[in-house]
Amino acid sequence: MADLVRYATANGVATITLDSPHNRNALSAQLRRELRDHLAAAAGDDTVRVIVLDHTGPVFCAGMDLKEAGNAGSATDGVNEFPDILASIWTSAKPVVAKLAGPARAGGVGLVAAADIAVAVEDATFAFTEVRLGLVPAVISVTVLPRLLPRAAHELFLTGEKFDAGRAVEIGLLNAAVPADRLDDEVARYTGMLALGGPTALAATKEMLRRARAADLADDFADMLELSAGFFAGAEGQEGIAAFAQKRPASWVPVSEG
Structure with a gap:
């Protein structure tokens, strides 16, 4: 078949x-x-x-x-x-x-x-x-x-x-x-x-877009601050920041196969 x-x-x-x-x-x-x-x-x-x-x-x-x-x-x-x-x-x-x-x-x-x-x-x-x-x-x-x-x-x-x-x-x-x-x-x-986005960051952003927002604004900001801080301190965020400063592609950017 x-x-x-x-x-x-x-x-x-x-x-x-x-x-x-x-x-x-x-x-x-x-x-x-x-x-x-x-x-x-x-x-x-x-x-x-x-x-x-x-x-x-x-x-x-x-x-x-x-x-x-x-x-x-x-x-x-x-x-x-x-x-x-x-x-x-x-x-x-x-x-x-x-x-x-x-x-x-x-x-x-x-x-x-x-x-x-x-x-x-x-x-x-x-x-x-x-x-x-x-x-x-x-x-x-x-x-x-x-x-x-x-x-x-x-x-x-x-x-x-x-x-x-x-x-x-x-x-x-x-x-x-x-x-x-x-x-x-x-x-x-x-x-x-x-493809330029960090894979973990893209996955987390998709999940964020799907989530139900907290009823209380302060709680919502607290949740988002925790999410943001984790990525700033994480390996993927640090690599992205370094790549930007060094004017080079981040490690996750696919290499063209021709």
């Missing part, structure tokens, strides 16, 4: 490519399994600094495989497995960049929202199609709702209306929408910037 997800690494970037264009990269059981395994491989590889979610074919991801979902047991398995995939992206210690050369629907939009950075071509489209199938966009709401403006979330979740990449940027789903001939360069620009 041919693989439906490909994995490659270069210059500190792990690229995970959905490669099931025959069904618009739908989240079949095989694709989910391979995607989960490759995410775990990237997480466990110390040479990987950034993860890119890419795709082949004209569609990034069409959501759950509806042919499989016609079987109640398979549908339940998909619903049960997908949160683990979204959580592994959302909580990844390494920044994740979603790269879209085409549309995303339903669960595919959940993948986009789970990523830290998302870049799409200008003619990419998006939709939360669940309600039009008599379903609820429940699982993906966990990653999507923190990204979207509330009024837009109500509109788009309830209507299932298709929207373009420009609007996706406006409501917070995407970081950028670019012409197709600039997509690779824009993704490389983001991965290049992300």
Whole structure:
């Protein structure tokens, strides 16, 4: 059986490519399994600094495989497995960049929202199609709702209306929408910037961004002061400060493979 997800690494970037264009990269059981395994491989590889979610074919991801979902047991398995995939992206210690050369629907939009950075071509489209199938966009709401403006979330979740990449940027789903001939360069620009950050600092910053803030302002400042002081005094912070003073790359910056 041919693989439906490909994995490659270069210059500190792990690229995970959905490669099931025959069904618009739908989240079949095989694709989910391979995607989960490759995410775990990237997480466990110390040479990987950034993860890119890419795709082949004209569609990034069409959501759950509806042919499989016609079987109640398979549908339940998909619903049960997908949160683990979204959580592994959302909580990844390494920044994740979603790269879209085409549309995303339903669960595919959940993948986009789970990523830290998302870049799409200008003619990419998006939709939360669940309600039009008599379903609820429940699982993906966990990653999507923190990204979207509330009024837009109500509109788009309830209507299932298709929207373009420009609007996706406006409501917070995407970081950028670019012409197709600039997509690779824009993704490389983001991965290049992300790779300059200290790996432990990036992981801690991601965790900080996810945390619930303390109700009391003084407690919140105390927590953040402790976090900041630990990194100033830590080995990674001291290396970063020394590299800045000596005008050299920090030790964690990947060396180009050519």
